[in-house]
Amino acid sequence: MRLRTRLTLWYGGAFFAAGAVLVTVVYLIVRSRIADNLPQSDDSLDAIMDAREHFGASGEELAALVETVVRRQQEANAATLQAVLLGSIVALLVVGLLAVAFGSLMAGRVLRPIDAITATAQRVADRSLHERINLEGPSDELKRLADTFDGMLARLDRAFEGQRRFVANASHELKTPLAINRTLLEVAAAEPDAGQGVRSLAANLLAVNERHERLIDGLLTLAGADRAPADPAPVDLADIAAHVAAQFAAEAAASGVTVDLDAAEAVAVGDAALLERLVANLVANGIRHNHPGGTLAVATATAAGRARLTVANTGPAVAAYEIDALFQPFRRGEGRDRIESVRGVGLGLSIVESVARVHDAALTAVPNPGGGLRVTAEFPAP
Known part of the structure; x- marks a missing residue:
């Protein structure tokens, strides 16, 4: 009541x-x-x-x-x-x-x-902290409550803005030395007098350097994904799913994973780049955490006027109590850090969660009975 x-x-x-x-x-x-x-x-x-x-x-x-x-x-x-x-x-x-x-x-x-x-x-909530109540009237209990709430929003705004600036600045500053390292390693490996040991070492260092670059790109995306889309527009998730599936077709074939695409019209309102990153991270996660001969099902549909994206993959069994940890940065199942992973940087599902949140999408993840994960993102009706 x-x-x-x-x-x-x-x-x-x-x-x-x-x-x-x-x-x-x-x-x-x-x-x-x-x-x-x-x-x-x-x-x-x-x-x-x-x-x-x-x-x-x-x-x-x-x-x-x-x-x-x-x-x-x-x-x-x-x-x-x-x-x-x-x-x-x-x-x-x-x-x-x-x-x-x-x-x-x-x-x-x-x-x-x-x-x-x-x-x-x-x-x-989960959008912009720049708004204020600015309640007019006598200085009574409600006016003091509104002013206190405005002060809390101002402090939160400064804290989140400072955090975003720090992550963005740090990521940009780290990109330059990594680019220099990559150039130096490629030049050293291309020298005519470089031995096999030098080339092998350069290849290993280039792989590490590439992983660090992916980590920085993920941090930049994660820092920007917490902001609401500046100019939201209608986007068909079916087109994004088909495009992303084509992008990862070679990687799926190399991993022995069969991709099943069921792309029906599903229009959501938001930022096309962020939504593409959400689908790409889910597809990449479904391929890389799978087993040879496994399947990855990507489906888009519209139910009750709401666009729905479902990505389900086979793979190792995932306990229900581990699912929340999967969406935390640098975390993996069973409470282990994902920093040591050579195929990812541990930010894919964290970015998915942030993108879904700023688009007001309901994100659910449940383990498949035979192993793997089923992730569903349901967006508000346009």
Whole structure:
């Protein structure tokens, strides 16, 4: 139940309770006063005696007359009490309903700043931390809450921006010496007088250098993948899946992995380059963590207006409790670091998770019964 509804119910319940007490008190007071005003038996006898002296009427006739008057007075009093009670209840119901409506309006007005805070929090979550609430009004509890939230967003914005700048600057600074190393190694290996040992050493160092370059590229992509797309546009995941499958066809054939592509139209809104990187990382992961003779199934579809990408591969068995660790940087299954891997740098699935998050996509990964992993990314409807 929403907070506004609960506040309205509390306000309406308190009003009805207070109104019921007021109606009860008024009813008891009116009934008491009417009972006090009824003629008593002694007064009736005195009235009979006086009437006999003045009019000469018999006692039986005067007693019947007085009894009739008293009975009619009691009936009139009972009708008056009933009318007062019914009128009070009807008035309580009408005013109570008006009070509930008024309470709903007041609750909405009181909770409006909280709605503004919630809306801002939803917009900045996993997107941009540059927005602020900037709540106007008196310096009350809600204003102080909004100002505190704005201060927290400012500190988070500075922290994340500093982190992104550090990763980007460090990655760019490291690219230059790696490029120089690669050039020097290639030149040394191409020398006519270079022996077999020098060429073998140069080849090994070039492989290490290439891996470091992939690591830096992954860090740059990971640093940029945490930002929302600047200019999102409709992108068909089927085209991206077909393009990526063609790119990795040679690697899949060399690894003995069969790629099954089922590319149906699936339009998502986002950054085409980041979405291509997401698909490429999933396909590369499915090929490199597979076994000869295995399969890799890539499928795109549209379900309930939402674009869906599914990448499933065979391979070693993956425990369900290890899946979360796979999406952390430099991690692999069973809690081991993936830094020692010669086929990757340990950032592929981390980049996938970041790209899915900034596109508001629901990313799920489950182990296949026969081994391997099934990863599904479902994007919001355009």
